[in-house]
């Protein structure tokens with residue numbers, strides 16, 4: 230069996246996709262070189278909301294028990310308008326079942342779980358890949374230092390502004406999301422919620438999810454506007470965001486007051502998407518955000534990244550050849566990703582409807598969209 234394994238796999242990028250893939254490859258005995266440009270693991274965005282299919286992917290990574298010990302389970306969702314009226318709710322426990330119960334987890338804790346038990350030197354930090362080239366038999370990553378590393382397959386897990394994608398598909402660029410051009414993520418004291426709770430106003434959305442005792446992970450976006458809050462350090466909340474949520478309920482305003490006083494608890498980032506027709510060029514394949522970054526409407530970024538890692542690792546550990554495995558990976562993953570993109574577009578358009586129309590439609594359409602989105606992802 231070992232002779233069928235690819236000689237070596239280079240993974241570019243040690244975000245959640247790259248670390249998950251490296252984990253699976255090490256466990257399967259596939260030689261892997263993982264190159265990360267930063268000198269420390271990124272903690273952008275503080276925490277992640279993990280729907281049931283992300284939990285299923287973590288079980289496949291052998292981390293079901295560890296994950297159950299960290300973060301907080303999400304048993305219920307409340308969708309509210311900006312007057313605090315409950316528009317509809319979702320029983321997530323009933324939908325996903327106990328084994329795949331959604332969770333909200335701090336990103337650093339998730340990364341630590343993915344790195345658990347792996348060789349300490351597996352991830353090579355401060356090793357930015359500058360150029361990629363390939364022949365019929367090999368692919369080569371050239372580092373900024375000039376050093377060249379060759380393998381039979383190179384996996385671009387290097388995020389939304391992927392260098393690997395720029396090599397393989399130079400015309401493919403990240404685009405602003407339909408939902409909004411930018412958003413804020415933050416950690417804050419729990420202002421009194423006990424479920425995943427979103428408030429949607431005429432042009433702004435505020436989401437809070439319990440992530441630990443007394444603490445919530447939050448996400449806020451203001452659609453259509455210039456990226457308010459885009460300051461020199463890219464994190465502070467500008468006056469526009471305070472105005473956008475001025476008529477929201479007290480729990481939202483209390484949280485905003487906290488964030489204004491604690492700007493270090495806020496991470497601002499553009500909301501960008503990647504939509505490309507193929508993820509493979511010869512011995513190069515893209516996974517995670519590099520292949521299909523999608524606005525976090527259904528919180529599928531990490532789920533899809535982990536599922537990609539599992540799918541590619543399954544193919545490689547079964548002896549997949551570096552020159553053909555990309556096409557097989559793509560055949561296995563394309564329909565699922567396309568489904569998430571289509572449902573993201575539907576919900577993004579709904580979020581931009583006039584609030585009066587949206588609030589009339591959502592009690593019926595909201596639960597239906599939830600089932601339509603997540604139903605196919607349960608398998």
Ligand SMILES: Cc1cc2nc3c(=O)[nH]c(=O)nc-3n(C[C@H](O)[C@H](O)[C@H](O)COP(=O)(O)OP(=O)(O)OC[C@H]3O[C@@H](n4cnc5c(N)ncnc54)[C@H](O)[C@@H]3O)c2cc1C
Nearest residue numbers: 242244245246266278357358387388517518525528530531
């Ligand atoms: C506002 C917002 C909220 C979100 N909320 C959620 C959520 O609640 N749940 C969820 O599931 N998803 C969420 N997501 C999406 C999620 O964060 C991403 O989909 C996921 O982290 C993608 O992981 P990745 O490993 O593919 O990419 P990344 O995390 O971007 O990792 C890429 C890595 O590659 C490295 N790299 C880049 N270039 C090079 C190079 N040339 N050489 C070497 N290394 C390189 C980078 O330094 C980085 O470490 C959200 C996204 C946004 C923007």
